[in-house]
Amino acid sequence: MKSYDIARIPGDGIGQEVTPAACAVLEAVGKRHGIVFRWRPFDWSCARLKAEGAMMPQDGISQLSGMDAILLGAVGFPGVADHESLWGLLIPLRRGLQQYVNLRPVRLMPGIQSPLVGRSGADIDFLIVRENSEGEYSDIGGRFADGTPAEAAFQTSVFTRAATDRIMRYAFDLAGKRSAKHVTSATKSNGMKHTMPFWDERFAAISAEYPDIATSQYHIDILTAHFVSHPDWFDVVVASNLFGDILSDLGPAIAGSIGIAPSANINPERDYPSMFEPVHGSAPDIAGKGIANPVAAIWSGAMMLDHLGEKDAASDVEAAMEKALLRSDCLTPDLGGPADTKGMTRAVLDNLSGSGAA
Numbered sequence: 001m002k003s004y005d006i007a008r009i010p011g012d013g014i015g016q017e018v019t020p021a022a023c024a025v026l027e028a029v030g031k032r033h034g035i036v037f038r039w040r041p042f043d044w045s046c047a048r049l050k051a052e053g054a055m056m057p058q059d060g061i062s063q064l065s066g067m068d069a070i071l072l073g074a075v076g077f078p079g080v081a082d083h084e085s086l087w088g089l090l091i092p093l094r095r096g097l098q099q100y101v102n103l104r105p106v107r108l109m110p111g112i113q114s115p116l117v118g119r120s121g122a123d124i125d126f127l128i129v130r131e132n133s134e135g136e137y138s139d140i141g142g143r144f145a146d147g148t149p150a151e152a153a154f155q156t157s158v159f160t161r162a163a164t165d166r167i168m169r170y171a172f173d174l175a176g177k178r179s180a181k182h183v184t185s186a187t188k189s190n191g192m193k194h195t196m197p198f199w200d201e202r203f204a205a206i207s208a209e210y211p212d213i214a215t216s217q218y219h220i221d222i223l224t225a226h227f228v229s230h231p232d233w234f235d236v237v238v239a240s241n242l243f244g245d246i247l248s249d250l251g252p253a254i255a256g257s258i259g260i261a262p263s264a265n266i267n268p269e270r271d272y273p274s275m276f277e278p279v280h281g282s283a284p285d286i287a288g289k290g291i292a293n294p295v296a297a298i299w300s301g302a303m304m305l306d307h308l309g310e311k312d313a314a315s316d317v318e319a320a321m322e323k324a325l326l327r328s329d330c331l332t333p334d335l336g337g338p339a340d341t342k343g344m345t346r347a348v349l350d351n352l353s354g355s356g357a358a
C-alpha cells in the first residue's frame with residue numbers, strides 16, 4: 001500500500017467544483033491500485049484574502065515543501081484584482097517550488113468535435129512546454145509619474161541562459177520519447193530586439209545537442225495561425241512564459257474546449273513537489289452553477305499519478321475519462337452536452353468501478 005501526501009487547494013470559482021471531482025476519481029483509482037491519498041486541504045483563495053488579508057500564509061511555500069504533490073483548482077475571482085490574487089498565490093507557488101516546466105498536453109479526444117472541419121485525433125496531439133519561472137512574467141518594473149501626462153508603466157522580461165536552456169532541454173528530451181521527434185520553438189525575434197534573438201540562439205545551441213530531433217521555429221503571430229490551419233505539424237512546442245500561456249488556451253480550443261485541458265507544473269529535479277491544475281481559470285460566468293467540465297481537473301490528476309510513478313493508475317484514469325467523453329449524454333455544456341459536473345464525474349467513476357476502465 002503506497003501513500004502520498006497531497007496538498008489540495010481548490011482555490012476560487014469552479015476550482016471548488018472541479019477539484020472534488022478530481023479527488024473522487026483519484027480515490028477510486030487509488031482503491032484499485034492500493035494507493036492511499038492523504039489529502040491536506042488548504043483554503044488559500046480570494047475568500048481567504050478578503051477574510052485574512054492574504055491569499056496564503058507567509059510560510060505557505062514551506063507548508064507545501066514536504067508534500068508529494070499539489071492539486072490546485074483555480075485562482076482569481078472578480079472583487080480582487082487579478083494581479084493581486086495571482087501574484088499572491090499561483091505565481092509564487094510555481095516559482096518558490098521551482099516548477100519551471102509547465103507541461104500542457106493538447107489532444108483531440110475520440111468523441112469530441114474539433115471546431116476545425118475534418119480534423120481527427122491523428123491531427124491534434126501535441127505537447128506545449130511552457131517556461132514557467134521567468135520571461136515576460138516578471139516583477140521587475142513599476143509605474144511612474146502617476147496621474148501626470150508623463151505617466152508610464154514598465155515591465156522587464158527576464159530570459160536567463162540557465163532557465164532558457166533547461167526548458168529547451170526538457171522539450172527535446174520529451175520529444176526524444178515520442179514518435180514524431182520534433183520540437184517547434186515559438187519566437188518573436190523580429191519585433192523583440194533582445195530577448196527573442198537570445199531565445200533563438202539558445203534554441204539553435206540546444207538543438208545541436210539533439211541531432212535526431214527535427215526542429216521548426218515560427219514567430220508567435222504566424223504560429224497561432226498554424227495551430228488552426230496545420231495542427232498536425234506539431235509534436236512538442238517550446239515557448240516562453242507568455243507565449244506558452246497564449247498557445248495553451250488556443251490548443252484546447254481546437255481540441256474542443258478549455259474545459260478538458262490539463263497541466264503539470266513540474267520541478268523535474270524533484271527537490272520540491274510538482275503541482276497539477278487545469279489550464280482554465282475560475283470561470284466566474286459559470287461558477288456555482290454546477291456545470292463546469294471536470295475533465296481538465298481529472299486529467300490533471302492523471303498527470304499527477306504519472307509524475308508519482310503510478311503509471312497504471314494514470315492510464316486507468318485516462319482510459320475512464322476517454323470512455324466517458326465518448327458518451328454524448330455525459331458531456332458538459334462547453335462540449336455541447338446536457339450533463340453537469342456531477343454527471344460527467346459519475347461517468348468517469350462508473351468506468352473505473354466497472355469490469356475495467358478501457
Ligand code: NAD
Nearest residue numbers: 074075076077082259279280281282283285286292293334
Ligand atoms: P477562464 O478559463 O476562467 O474562463 C474562460 C471561459 O472558459 C469562460 O467562459 C468559462 O466559463 C469557460 N470555462 C473555463 N473552464 C471551464 C470548465 N472547466 N468548464 C466549462 N467552461 C469552462 O478564464 P478567464 O475568464 O480569463 O479568467 C477568470 C479568472 O480565472 C481570472 O481571475 C483569471 O485571472 C483566473 N485564471 C486563473 C487560472 C489558474 O488558476 N491557473 C487560469 C486562467 C485564469
Ligand code: IPM
Nearest residue numbers: 075076086090091245279281
Ligand atoms: C494559466 C493562467 C495564469 C498564467 C494566470 C492566471 C496568471 O492563465 O495558468 O494559464 O498566465 O500562468
Ligand code: MN
Nearest residue numbers: 245246249279
Ligand atoms: Mn492561461
